[in-house]
Amino acid sequence: MPAPDTSSAAHLIAACGGRVTRTRIAVLEILQDSPRSLNHDDVAARLAADGMPHDRVTLYRTLDWLVEQGLAHRIIGPDRARRFKAGGEPRSQHAHFHCDRCGHVLCLESIRPDEQFTLPAGYQPERAELVFHGTCADCGRQRGAKV
Amino acid sequence: MPAPDTSSAAHLIAACGGRVTRTRIAVLEILQDSPRSLNHDDVAARLAADGMPHDRVTLYRTLDWLVEQGLAHRIIGPDRARRFKAGGEPRSQHAHFHCDRCGHVLCLESIRPDEQFTLPAGYQPERAELVFHGTCADCGRQRGAKV
DNA sequence: ACGGTTAATGCTACAATGTTGCATTAACCG
DNA sequence: CGGTTAATGCAACATTGTAGCATTAACCGT
Ligand SMILES: [Mn+2]
Ligand SMILES: [Mn+2]
Ligand SMILES: [Zn+2]
Ligand SMILES: [Zn+2]
Numbered sequence: 001m002p003a004p005d006t007s008s009a010a011h012l013i014a015a016c017g018g019r020v021t022r023t024r025i026a027v028l029e030i031l032q033d034s035p036r037s038l039n040h041d042d043v044a045a046r047l048a049a050d051g052m053p054h055d056r057v058t059l060y061r062t063l064d065w066l067v068e069q070g071l072a073h074r075i076i077g078p079d080r081a082r083r084f085k086a087g088g089e090p091r092s093q094h095a096h097f098h099c100d101r102c103g104h105v106l107c108l109e110s111i112r113p114d115e116q117f118t119l120p121a122g123y124q125p126e127r128a129e130l131v132f133h134g135t136c137a138d139c140g141r142q143r144g145a146k147v
Numbered sequence: 148m149p150a151p152d153t154s155s156a157a158h159l160i161a162a163c164g165g166r167v168t169r170t171r172i173a174v175l176e177i178l179q180d181s182p183r184s185l186n187h188d189d190v191a192a193r194l195a196a197d198g199m200p201h202d203r204v205t206l207y208r209t210l211d212w213l214v215e216q217g218l219a220h221r222i223i224g225p226d227r228a229r230r231f232k233a234g235g236e237p238r239s240q241h242a243h244f245h246c247d248r249c250g251h252v253l254c255l256e257s258i259r260p261d262e263q264f265t266l267p268a269g270y271q272p273e274r275a276e277l278v279f280h281g282t283c284a285d286c287g288r289q290r291g292a293k294v
Numbered sequence: 295a296c297g298g299t300t301a302a303t304g305c306t307a308c309a310a311t312g313t314t315g316c317a318t319t320a321a322c323c324g
Numbered sequence: 325c326g327g328t329t330a331a332t333g334c335a336a337c338a339t340t341g342t343a344g345c346a347t348t349a350a351c352c353g354t
Contacts, residue, residue: 019321019330040311055333060312062331080227080340081311097270108266113277117258122284123244129278130260137269166301166350187340202304207341209302227311228340296354303348312339319332324325 016069026052027062028086031072037083037096037105077105078133093127099136106136163216173199174209175233178219184230184243184252224252225280240274246283253283 009028013020030046031038038046040059047054063084066072070088075096077083083105095111098104113130156175160167177193178185185193187206194201210231213219217235222243224230230252242258245251260277 021321021331023332053333057313057334058332065331076223076225076227078223079310080223095264097266097272100273108270110267111264113260116263117242117277119244119255119279120257120284122287123279123281124287125244125279125281126247127280129276129280130264131276132266132270132272133274133276134270134272137267140269140271168302168350170303200304204305204342205303212302226339297352298354299350299352301348301350303346305344305346307343309342310340312337314337315335317332317334319330321328321330323328 012071013069016071018065018069022052023054023058023062024066026050027059028066028071031066031084031086034085035106037075037085037107039077039081039083043084075105075129075131079103089127093129095130095132097132097134097136099139100133101135101139104136108132159218160216163218165212165216169199170201170205170209171213173197174206175213175218178213178231178233181232184222184232184254186224186228186230190231222252222276222278225278226250240276242277242279244279244281244283246286247280248282248286251283255279 009025009032010020013024013028018024026047027043030043034042040056040063043063044054044056044059047059063072063074063082067074067084067088072084072086073089074082074084077098085107093112093114095108095113097106097108099106111130113128114125117128119125156172156179157167160171160175165171173194174190177190181189187203187210190210191201191203191206194206210219210221210229214221214231214235219231219233220236221229221231224245232254240259240261242255242260244253244255246253258277260275261272264275266272
């Protein structure tokens with residue numbers, strides 16, 4: 001009997017009290033395996049590659065559920081499409097970087113927008129979203145290459 | 148002959164080299180008259196109130212054109228709908244505040260997200276978007292009122 | 295003021311993204 | 325293993341935004 005991996009997808013899902021289904025496990029593992037955030041199409045493509053059956057609506061609901069449970073977090077890109085990444089935002093709000101060249105959205109865990117600004121009187125902020133736009137490190141290296 | 152008001156909507160539009168049409172004038176004046184940002188439906192409703200004929204697509208193109216010309220700026224809310232406000236972003240990127248209670252999006256001209264953070268090596272940011280979420284000053288005053 | 299040129303508009307159809315309702319399946323529990 | 329019900333699959337719909345193309349009207353020169 002292997003030691004129980006308390007950080008495995010199935011284990012995390014079970015800890016939320018929800019049912020541990022093939023779809024939830026597969027989707028969460030896909031998010032965990034990806035260094036960058038993924039939109040619905042990205043996840044669907046990976047599910048298909050794994051030979052997993054998948055319904056468009058179920059995927060929406062699964063991703064929303066993972067966010068609700070704090071197992072993933074979501075950010076809305078300038079293409080008005082949601083992108084997802086494993087790991088919640090317990091109290092650690094972090095900035096994101098949207099590369100205009102390759103379209104990828106990366107997490108900048110080191111940058112915390114909260115507690116950095118003082119708002120005008122009366123405003124009661126609960127969270128802050130900070131998104132940079134420009135050229136990512138990868139695309140900056142091979143400059144001129146039109147990804 | 149009245150002194151030429153160089154900040155009037157018609158004058159600003161003419162200065163861009165584009166044709167000065169009823170729609171462009173009306174839309175820009177609507178944006179100029181509003182203290183908060185407006186989405187397409189907001190603008191359409193005001194056009195209708197003014198008895199102006201308006202087509203959905205024309206409104207999209209008009210607003211996009213105003214942004215292109217630097218006469219308005221756009222921000223994408225968490226409801227993935229674009230909101231517009233008069234005035235461009237010449238070099239003055241400013242933060243925005245999205246009220247979770249009333250849904251309004253306000254400009255925080257005093258807060259400039261750029262030149263505030265140092266990104267990891269390799270990243271080349273060109274602009275930064277900073278959006279706070281919470282309760283706005285108006286909604287904070289009449290707390291408990293469920294707008 | 296008039297007519298020609300063409301940018302801007304109106305209209306239709308379409309695309310992308312996300313939601314709702316409901317019947318069916320399968321995860322869990324005893 | 326069988327019953328309960330959360331999760332899924334499916335179809336239809338909603339919202340937001342685009343593309344193509346015929347028509348209108350803003351502008352310019354006369
Ligand atoms: Mn992130
Ligand atoms: Mn603004
Ligand atoms: Zn890139
Ligand atoms: Zn408010």
